[in-house]
Amino acid sequence: xxxxxxxxxxxxxxxxxxxxxxxxxxxxxxxxxxxxxxxxxxxxxxxxxxxxxxxxxxxxxxxxxxxxxxxxxxxxxxxxxxxxxxxxxxxxxxxxxxxxxxxxxxxxxxxxxxxxxxxxxxxxxxxxxxxxxxxxxxxxxxxxxxxxxxxxxxxxxxxxxxxxxxxxxxxxxxxxxxxxxxxxxxxxxxxxxxxxxxxxxxxxxxxxxxxxxxxxxxxxxxxxxxxxxxxxxxxxxxxxxxxxxxxxxxxxxxxxxxxxxxxxxxxxxxxxxxxxxxxxxxxxxxxxxxxxxxxxxxxxxxxxxxxxxxxxxxxxxxxxxxxxxxxxxxxxxxxxxxxxxxxxxxxxxxxxxxxxxxxxxxxxxxxxxxxxxxxxxxxxxxxxxxxxxxxxxxxxxxxxxxxxxxxxxxxxxxxxxxxxxxxxxxxxxxxxxxxxxxxxxxxxxxxxxxxxxxxxxxxxxxxxxxxxxxxxxxxxxxxxxxxxxxxxxxxxxxxxxxxxxxxxxxxxxxxxxxxxxxxxxxxxxxxxxxxxxxxxxxxxxxxxxxxxxxxxxxxxxxxxxxxxxxxxxxxxxxxxxxxxxxxxxxxxxxxxxxxxxxxxxxxxxxxxxxxxxxxxxxxxxxxxxxxxxxxxxxxxxxxxxxxxxxxxxxxxxxx
Amino acid sequence: xxxxxxxxxxxxxxxxxxxxxxxxxxxxxxxxxxxxxxxxxxxxxxxxxxxxxxxxxxxxxxxxxxxxxxxxxxxxxxxxxxxxxxxxxxxxxxxxxxxxxxxxxxxxxxxxxxxxxxxxxxxxxxxxxxxxxxxxxxx
Numbered sequence: 065x066x067x068x069x070x071x072x073x074x075x076x077x078x079x080x081x082x083x084x085x086x087x088x089x090x091x092x093x094x095x096x097x098x099x100x101x102x103x104x105x106x107x108x109x110x111x112x113x114x115x116x117x118x119x120x121x122x123x124x125x126x127x128x129x130x131x132x133x134x135x136x137x138x139x140x141x142x143x144x145x146x147x148x149x150x151x152x153x154x155x156x157x158x159x160x161x162x163x164x165x166x167x168x169x170x171x172x173x174x175x176x177x178x179x180x181x182x183x184x185x186x187x188x189x190x191x192x193x194x195x196x197x198x199x200x201x202x203x204x205x206x207x208x209x210x211x212x213x214x215x216x217x218x219x220x221x222x223x224x225x226x227x228x229x230x231x232x233x234x235x236x237x238x239x240x241x242x243x244x245x246x247x248x249x250x251x252x253x254x255x256x257x258x259x260x261x262x263x264x265x266x267x268x269x270x271x272x273x274x275x276x277x278x279x280x281x282x283x284x285x286x287x288x289x290x291x292x293x294x295x296x297x298x299x300x301x302x303x304x305x306x307x308x309x310x311x312x313x314x315x316x317x318x319x320x321x322x323x324x325x326x327x328x329x330x331x332x333x334x335x336x337x338x339x340x341x342x343x344x345x346x347x348x349x350x351x352x353x354x355x356x357x358x359x360x361x362x363x364x365x366x367x368x369x370x371x372x373x374x375x376x377x378x379x380x381x382x383x384x385x386x387x388x389x390x391x392x393x394x395x396x397x398x399x400x401x402x403x404x405x406x407x408x409x410x411x412x413x414x415x416x417x418x419x420x421x422x423x424x425x426x427x428x429x430x431x432x433x434x435x436x437x438x439x440x441x442x443x444x445x446x447x448x449x450x451x452x453x454x455x456x457x458x459x460x461x462x463x464x465x466x467x468x469x470x471x472x473x474x475x476x477x478x479x480x481x482x483x484x485x486x487x488x489x490x491x492x493x494x495x496x497x498x499x500x501x502x503x504x505x506x507x508x509x510x511x512x513x514x515x516x517x518x519x520x521x522x523x524x525x526x527x528x529x530x531x532x533x534x535x536x537x538x539x540x541x542x543x544x545x546x547x548x549x550x551x552x553x554x555x556x557x558x559x560x561x562x563x564x565x566x567x568x569x570x571x572x573x574x575x576x577x578x579x580x581x582x583x584x585x586x587x588x589x590x591x592x593x594x595x596x597x598x599x600x601x602x603x604x605x606x607x608x609x610x611x612x613x614x615x616x617x618x619x620x621x622x623x624x625x626x627x628x629x630x631x632x633x634x635x636x637x638x639x640x641x642x643x644x645x646x647x648x649x650x651x652x653x654x655x656x657x658x659x660x661x662x663x664x665x666x667x668x669x670x671x672x673x674x675x676x677x678x679x680x681x682x683x684x685x686x687x688x689x690x691x692x693x694x695x696x697x698x699x700x701x702x703x704x705x706x707x708x709x710x711x712x713x714x715x716x717x718x719x
Numbered sequence: 720x721x722x723x724x725x726x727x728x729x730x731x732x733x734x735x736x737x738x739x740x741x742x743x744x745x746x747x748x749x750x751x752x753x754x755x756x757x758x759x760x761x762x763x764x765x766x767x768x769x770x771x772x773x774x775x776x777x778x779x780x781x782x783x784x785x786x787x788x789x790x791x792x793x794x795x796x797x798x799x800x801x802x803x804x805x806x807x808x809x810x811x812x813x814x815x816x817x818x819x820x821x822x823x824x825x826x827x828x829x830x831x832x833x834x835x836x837x838x839x840x841x842x843x844x845x846x847x848x849x850x851x852x853x854x855x856x857x858x
Contacts, residue, residue: 134739134749161760168750190824211763219761220752242762269823271750277743281842284740288848345767346734351848353732357765 066092067275067585068133070172073193075186077259078119078178082193087173092586094674096554096593097172098128099155100600102144105175106153107603108675112610116148116251117233117258119179125166125224125264126174128556132167132272132348133583134284136291136571137558139164139348143224146611147250148258149235149401149455150475150500153607156238156252157504157553158224159347160245165222168268180260185213185225190270198262203228205443206240206396213265225263226253227396229443233257234453236401236442236477240393244355244363245347248398250476250499251455275585283578287571288351296567297352300560301344304354305367306334309481312371315512316632317483320375321429322407323471323621326483326629329380332370336382352560362390365399371481372403377410378429388436395443400502404477405452406438411469418462423448468622474613476500478621480507485624486634487512489538492647496542496618498604504559506546508538510568519568535643539651550597551576601655602663603671615661618648721796721833722855723773724756724841730851733760733767737843737852744842745829746822753822755831756843756852769852771843772797772818772831780830783813788828798835801827 066089074083087101095101102124114120124144131138141163147154166174170191183198200216201209205227213223223241230237230253237253238246247253256262274280291297299307310333312318320328330336340360346353355363365373365386373392374385392399412418413427420426424447427434441449451458456475459467471478473495480503484490489508497505510520511532521527524544528537545564552562555576559565563572573590580588588596620639628638649659656664663671735758738751746753756771778797781789788803789810806826810819819830834841844852 132749134736134743207763214763269750269752271742271746271748271753271824273748274743277747281740281743281846285845288846292848342765343729344732345762346732348734349736349739350732350734351736353734353849363762 065089068272068583070127070167070170071191072173072175073171074175074177075193075195076177077180077184077195077261080195082195084191084193091674092129094596094599095603096129096551096588096596098126098131098140098556099142099144099157099550099553100596101173101554102126102142102155103153103600103603103607104674105173106144106146107607107671109175109177110146110607114146116146116151116154117254119259121146121255121258123176123252123255123259123261124173125176127163127167127172128554130576130579130583131556132164133274133579134280134349135555135557135579135583136284136287137347137350137352137561138556139350140553140556140558141166141247142553143239143247143252145252145255147252147476147499148233148254149251149457152474152611152613153499153604154250154252154255155499156247156249158239158241158245158247159350159558160222160241161348162222162224162241162245162264162266163556164348165266165268166264168271169266170268170270171266174264176259176261179258183260183262185261185263185265187217188264188266190268201225201262202231205394207243207394209263210242213263217265218267221265221267223263223265226256226261227394227443229396229453230254230257231262232443232445232453234397234442234445235455235457236398236405236453238396238398240396242363244393246393246396246398248400249479249502251398253396274583276582280579280582283582287575291351291561291570294567294570296570297561300354301352303334303338304344304356306332306337306365306370308367309333309371312482313375315486316629316634317486318371318375319471319478319481319483321378322376322411322469323483323623324411325631326634327632328375331380331382332374332385337365337370337386340382340386347558350558352558354560358386358390360386360390362386362393364393365389368479368481369399369403372400373435376403376407376481377435378407379432379435380430381432384432388439391436391439395439397439397443400479401455401477402439402442404471405455405458406435408466408470409438409448409452412462412466415469417466417469422451471501471621471623473497473501473620474617476502479503483629483634484620485629485639486637487532488535488639488647489532489541491620491624491639491644492538492542492651493545495620495644495648496546496651498601498608504549506542506549507565508541508545510564511538511541513568515568523564523568533637535640535647539647539654542651543654546601547594547597550600551593554596554600555580598655599667599671602667605657605661605663606668606671609662615648615659618661620644720776721774721794724771724831724833724844725853725855726769726771727851727853728768730849731758731767731769732849732851733758734848735760736846736848737769740842740846741831744834746825750822750824753820753824753829755820755829757820769843770816770818773816774833779813779815780810780819783809785809796833796835797830798832799828799830801825804828
């Protein structure tokens, strides 16, 4: 045990058995926590090829190594399972207050197996876990579910819950906490719904011990002062992420009309959104406060929601977009997927690939009423919305041709509203992201900031091209940013205060080493942290290979290769297939993967060696694993040797 | 005479940094519900409100204390002797401002003592990232 270590709970919802144990320190040293340890347990416990919406899926809710501590912006947790949206690994990171409360209640991680016979929620308090009936809360959306739980249990709880969309297994359903904090990506809400798990409720009284309180306090003050003086943190605290809209739009790289166009109205600029802001508020222990409380009764919008439900749907009215934002949050829908799937359907209708027999009505861009009702229908799985609720898997219904217009990779709709045909590093990041098309795995856009060459050389270790449209050297950026983001996700720190997300400055691995030592007493050098980040990326690759991912899946939407950007400063740009394949090969080599994207044998041996640790050694014995078919855990049962690439029950991968 | 820490609630962003720092030193663990300053946060009703002792001249909590745990020093700072506290919560009930808090793990009352004896001053004021907590102007 190290200072502040919490418990690991294994919950078999089928049998009602609960085992409470701890993660061995040996694994913490390799995978840190958060996303890293979640991936360890997913790899160990998930049988390749299972239906993500069956009781065989493994749902893991894991806090970062620093979550809940006095480290700046340490609010975050990861929720991980096989994704019902993409069919590969699913993993979503969430801020707010729930993750810290789970830690304050004595738990670092929950591994949830099986399926409850009737709706339940989990209640955590001071090292104890109860499975409780959730019938009074089933059928409610995000806000009402939390209000009812607070009414019944007390206002000093934090809740992570699903909405009706999660209950109805909508494939882009989120897990939500508070009004807008979402574990948004990959349909983790649908996984909870499939397990009849409505919510997890935490009440933390016992708190977190601290290894070196005076040291941690002093470091926190120094870092807070540093961050508060950073321009990017100041702007985020004033207008939040919508600041990015104008940058992308001015460049001519905003996704609009399903990426048929690349520039849109100024009415979605941050200066316009700001007019609807009542107050900026923060997550747990945050020094940035980038969350807008809006005057229309919700929180947000973030840049992604603003641009995808606005520009991508062709809706320019600021108030209407904020209303849609508030709606998807309460309905517990991933705004990135929703704001990609609806415009996709509208274009399919315009192209004549689907017709009114399927849609039930004409589909047009810019129709606020249409978009609003489609969102409601998706959440309720009614009418045409029931088909859209399948997200990318609706290709099976709309036909193969529809895939040509789908802005998704590996079955996950693209999250960032940036049209990545211009910035080639961004394009590679989206293509190789381990959860599908997503910018929070490795958004490498420092080359758009026009930074001095010596600074980028210092960051990346060798020179990178300052030209954002160049392919040469951009593999180094993606490699570097992916490693950094993996580390921050393992620690539970918000990326907005971390080096390399929006800035070449802010918190670096050296800072993390100090914070970890002061908070936990564990010693990790900056190099140890980097190696852990790389290890997590390699592990995620192994999980995805087990689900049938191949090099062919590390690609981009067809439109990005075949169609030039139509207007603005970016006019004429697209992705060159040959150059892209060269870039991908260089990225693989940098990661020490072979030409097919398989990690090096020594890394595979290391990861599988850790995964083969017997159940007893990692505290997993006696939890009724036999009931879900995991009676003997050995290399053969989970190793890749038993699974040929291409096998398994993956869903739709990008074509 | 001692003056309480001034709260500018409209500036509060609800991050609880004050309560984390306070509890870390007051209780030895990070426990924002058992701090001298507790932040009432209710996203659904738009509440971010730090609550801490007003250092009343005639403190109801001291009057209510059954064990002599709570007392005022010569400057009027309301202090607590945790060794005498039995966790009867009479002070918690008596405070008209809900500024005495329950530490249900150690079973003692916790309240703001202006970081008594800490030369650098109240830690909650130091750590607040938005200056929602400030020191009073001294006489």
